[in-house]
Amino acid sequence: MSRNNTRILGNKLFMKEVLPGSREENSIIRELKSIFSEYIDWFDIIQTPSLTWFDKECLLECGSSVYKCRALPYTISAEIEGYPVEAVLDNGYIKLLEDREYSIVFIEFPLEIDLVKYIVLELSKYDNVQAIIFYDKNPGIIRCCVVTGDYIYSTYTGSPPPVPVLSIAREDYSEIIRSKCRLRISVKTLVNKYSTAKTIVMGINGSKDDEIHLTAHHDHWFTGFSDNLVGLEILYKLATIFSEKRSVYSIVLISYTSRELGGLNYSSWYWSWGSRYYLKTISERSGLDKVFLNINIDAIYDYPIEIYSNPSLKHCIEELNNLRFKYVGFDNIGFDSFSYTINGIPACTFTSFNTMKSFYHTNMDNGVGFKYEVLGNFVENVKRLIRCIEEKNVKYSSMIEYMMNTIDYRDSIELRNLLTKLMYLDKLIENEEERVRFITKYFTSFTYIPGLKYEYVSDILGSIKLLKRLMNTIGEYLDRSIEVIDIDNVIASFKITKYNEKEILDILNKLISTRSIQYDRVFEKEVVKYIRSRKE
Known part of the structure; x- marks a missing residue:
């Protein structure tokens, strides 16, 4: 497949930066409707309340020289003067190489973009720091990422960064x-703060009402070739295929808005707002029961294509070309698929994010070096995955196998008891699909340690997995104050030293028992509700 055979990657309209609620977004929504129209049975446009932000001008004057810069969202307008000071990030600590009044700090972007906001929050503790300027490891690169002033990841609140970034x-x-x-x-x-962004939803009817959602996002920084115009191109190719040879399931193709930013009130969980809002909307309107599966496509550049997935799909993922498509673990909070996961819907994301970190969210994501043969192979493998799911369905046994890998013989009796109950859930919930949805909805969590030693787990029994990881790596946190947070709730907070390390290990072990009991209570409560609902 070549660029000449594409409808979106060769379309200049899509090559502009597209932000939620912008004129550019309105233009490409119209274009997507036109491009897909001959292959779909219906479409809908979802008006999505969204916060949007625009970099209108960024200039840096140094003597007689003027340099162009890029403000990082959610920086607000400012006029600032000061002196350049360098800083480095070393083993989880920031070192200022000079102490000057009115410092404008220069520091290299970390490899892990999630650390950017924590670098900003740490540097802004110094009263003399007026602004923070990031530069890349390689020349010629301008990078963009959202920076909020909130230490945690909140679904409902946040703030702009404390200084310009x-x-x-x-x-x-x-x-x-x-x-x-x-x-x-x-x-x-x-x-x-009150923009209206747009998601476009397009359907190809199948013989069943149950839906498979094939999703990508259209908002993007810079040209956004791999992130995520390639995803839109793949959606188009899939539409042409399933319009001719229809699936048993109804195929719903969705291009989401507000993936890169958009959460209201400067929400520090700013990403994937468009998908979260849409699923909330259809849940209130008609329920999510008919949404059987989500396959999400995001940041595709080169092989290997990594697949973050609900383990109930693993048997079908293993039938793909395993030299080029690799199952790497549970669904990841960084993608729109996680919006489905937290609603109990089996979901997966195909991505080559780890092969494109060097130019992710930069002006170099422009298609140079992209291998167009990836498109055809990718489409065939998504088609193969859907056919496998049609024939073999989801498998609860794969979820049990996945969860059993969480424990070993040294784990608490409470955790082992919980997993035993989950193993025999078929005695209470006969339908295999409903067991998969039950576990996915009520036992998935996003748990993290905020700060310059940022660590996170988005997984089934995620809080337990992170607590166990912390026990195994506790030496890396010596002389640090840390918190362990599950979504918006702090579940542990302490400073680890050589003096108290042994006791904190014991505390963490007890916390795992406590979390297991809490999960067990959720299990009992939700099983009772499920049984009652089926009797009504």
């Missing part, structure tokens, strides 16, 4: 540092 090219950073000039920053941004 910018990105510049590495070569410009080098010139500025050599010149030691006084700096002046001029940043103009626009925030619309």
Whole structure:
């Protein structure tokens, strides 16, 4: 397959930066409707309340030289003067290489973008820090990522960063540092807290009402070639296939808005807002029962294609080309598929995010080096996955096998008892699909340790897995104050030292028992509700 055979990747309309609620988004929604129209039976456009943000102007003056910069969302407008100071991130600690009044701090982007906001929050504790400017490891690269001022990841609140946060090219950073000039920053941004963004939903009817949702997102930074125009192109190819040879299931193709930013009230869980809002809407309107499966496509560049998936789908994923498509674990909170997972719907994301970290969310995500043969192979494997699910359904036994790998003989009796109950859930819930949805909905969690030693788990029994991981790596946190947070709830908070390390290990072990008991109570409560609902 070549670029000449594409409908979206060769379309200049899509190559512009597209933000939720923008004129560019309105244009591509119209274009998507036109491109897909001959292959679909129906469509709907979901009006999505969204916060949106625009970088209108970013200039950095150094003596007589003026450099272009990129403000990082959610930086607000500012005029600032100060002096360049370098900082480095070393083993989870930030070191300022100079102490100056009115410091404008330059620091390299970390490999893990999730650390950016914690670097900002840590540096902003210094009263003399006026602004923070990130540069990339490689020259010529401008990177963009959302920075909030909230230490945790909240679904309902947040704030802009405490100081302006910018990105510049590495070569410009080098010139500025050599010149030691006084700096002046001029940043103009626009925030619309009450924007209306748009998701487009398109259907190809099957012989069953049950739906398989094939999803991608259309909002993107810079050109956004791999993230995520390739995803849209794949949706188009799948539409042409399933319009001719229909699936047993109804195929619903969705291009989501507000994937990259958009959560209301500066929500620090800013991503995947469009998919969360849509699923909430259809849940209130008609229920989610007919949504059988989600296959999400995000950030596709090269092989290997990694698959984050509900383990109930693993038997079908293993039938794909395992040299090019690799199952790597449970669904990941970083993708729109996780919006389905937290609603109990089996979901997976296909991605090559780890092969494109060097240019992820940068001006270099422009299609250079992209191998177009990936498209055809990818489409065939998604088609193969759907055919397998049609024939073999989801498997609860795969979920049990996955969960049993969580424990060993040293684990608490409470955790082992919980897993025994889950193993024999078929005695209470006969339908295999409903058992899979039950476990997925009530036992998936996003648990994390915020800060410069950021760690997270999004998984079934995720809080228990993170607590166990912390026990195994506790030495890495010596002399640090840490919190363990499950979504918005703090479940542990302490400072670890050599003096108290042994006692904290004991505390963590007891916390695992406590979390197991809490999961057990959820199990008992929700099973009773399920049985009652089936009798009504």
